[in-house]
Amino acid sequence: MDAFPAYYSLAGRKVVIAGSGDAAEAKARLFEGSPAQIVRIDGRMALDPLSYSDAVLVFIGSDDESFCAQAAFAARQAGVPVNVADRPALSDFSTPALIDRGAVVAAVGTAGASPILASILRGDIENHVPEGAGRLAALLHQMRDAVREAYPDMADRRAFLRETITGPAAAAAMEGDMAAAQDLLEASLAAAGRPRAGSLWLLDGRGPVDLLSIRAVRALGEVDAAVVEDGVDAGIKSRIRRDAPRLILSAGEILARALAGNRLVVITAGPPATALLETARAEGLAAEILPRATV
Numbered sequence: 001m002d003a004f005p006a007y008y009s010l011a012g013r014k015v016v017i018a019g020s021g022d023a024a025e026a027k028a029r030l031f032e033g034s035p036a037q038i039v040r041i042d043g044r045m046a047l048d049p050l051s052y053s054d055a056v057l058v059f060i061g062s063d064d065e066s067f068c069a070q071a072a073f074a075a076r077q078a079g080v081p082v083n084v085a086d087r088p089a090l091s092d093f094s095t096p097a098l099i100d101r102g103a104v105v106a107a108v109g110t111a112g113a114s115p116i117l118a119s120i121l122r123g124d125i126e127n128h129v130p131e132g133a134g135r136l137a138a139l140l141h142q143m144r145d146a147v148r149e150a151y152p153d154m155a156d157r158r159a160f161l162r163e164t165i166t167g168p169a170a171a172a173a174m175e176g177d178m179a180a181a182q183d184l185l186e187a188s189l190a191a192a193g194r195p196r197a198g199s200l201w202l203l204d205g206r207g208p209v210d211l212l213s214i215r216a217v218r219a220l221g222e223v224d225a226a227v228v229e230d231g232v233d234a235g236i237k238s239r240i241r242r243d244a245p246r247l248i249l250s251a252g253e254i255l256a257r258a259l260a261g262n263r264l265v266v267i268t269a270g271p272p273a274t275a276l277l278e279t280a281r282a283e284g285l286a287a288e289i290l291p292r293a294t295v
Helices: 022-030 043-047 065-077 115-126 133-142 144-150 154-164 168-175 178-190 214-220 251-259 274-282
Strands: 014-019 037-041 055-061 082-084 097-101 104-108 199-204 225-228 263-268 286-289
Touching: 014 022, 014 065, 022 037, 022 055, 037 043, 043 065, 055 065, 065 082, 097 115, 097 133, 104 115, 104 133, 133 144, 133 168, 133 178, 144 154, 144 178, 154 178, 168 178, 199 214, 199 251, 199 274, 251 263, 251 274, 274 286
Parallel strands: 014 037, 014 055, 055 082, 199 263, 199 286, 225 263
Antiparallel strands: 097 104
16 A cells, blocks of 8 residues: 555535645535635735644645745645645645545545546446435434444444445435435334344355456455455455454354354355355355356
8 A cells, every 4th residue: 555545524624725727726626515614825825834724634736836835835834734736746645536425435546646547446436336325324423322322342233234234224315315214224223132144155266356246245345254265366355344354164163153143255266065055044044155247
C-alpha cells in the first residue's frame, strides 16, 4: 500500500479552497451538498497563514505555480494538510476519484500516479454501489445504540448486521421507504437472542480470482470463519473477510460450527466434496456450492 486512505469527518468542519480557475472550481464541486463549511479565498488572503486557521483540509487550484507554492507554504504554517491540484510535489495528499452516496463514500486512488486510471476504476465500481446505500448507512447509524444494546457481543453484532444489510430492512431503505426500513429493523432487534441459523458454503479455489461469481464474492465477505486448503489461489484468499479466522477443521468440526450458528466457507484446491454438502443439508443447514463465473 503506497498511500493510506483516510476519511475526515466534515460535519461542522472548515475546508478552505484557495485560488481560482477550473482547478479550484473542480475542488469546490467535490463538496457540493456536504455539511462542511467551505471557505473560498484568493489573492493575498491565500498567502496568509491566518486564513487557514481551524481548517481541516486545504485545496489549492491555480495556473500560477508561484501562487500555489506560496499558498501551500502558508497552509502548512497553519498546520493543515494541503492538496494542490495537478502538483503532487506540493501536496500532502492526493484527491481520489469519489463515489458519493451520502453516508457511503467510496474512493479510488493511485497515490497521484494516474488520476485517469482512478477515474476509470471508479466508473467500474460505481455500478456496484446502489444509490440507496447512503440511506441504509444512515439508518444503521441512527439505530447503532439499539443494535449495540441488543447484541453486546461483537461477533453476534457483526453477524446481525451482515444479515441486516441483505435483508428486508435494507431493501426498504434502498427503495427510500425509511419508515418501513426502521420498523423492520426494530422488529429484527426485538427477536435478538433467538438462535441464529448457520450456513455452509463450498468453493472451488483454483482461481483465477476473476472467475469468482458475484455471489461468491459476497459470501466471502460475510463468513464468520474460513477453512482453506493448501494450493488455493492467493487472490481468492484475499477476498475472505479480513477479520474472519482461517481454521483447520475436520468435516465433523465444520458441521458442528455451522450447526452452532456460524457461517463457514470451505475453499478447496479443486472441486468441492459433495459428500460434505449432502451431510450438511441432511442436518438441516443451508449449504451450497458457490458458482464460478462463466467465461
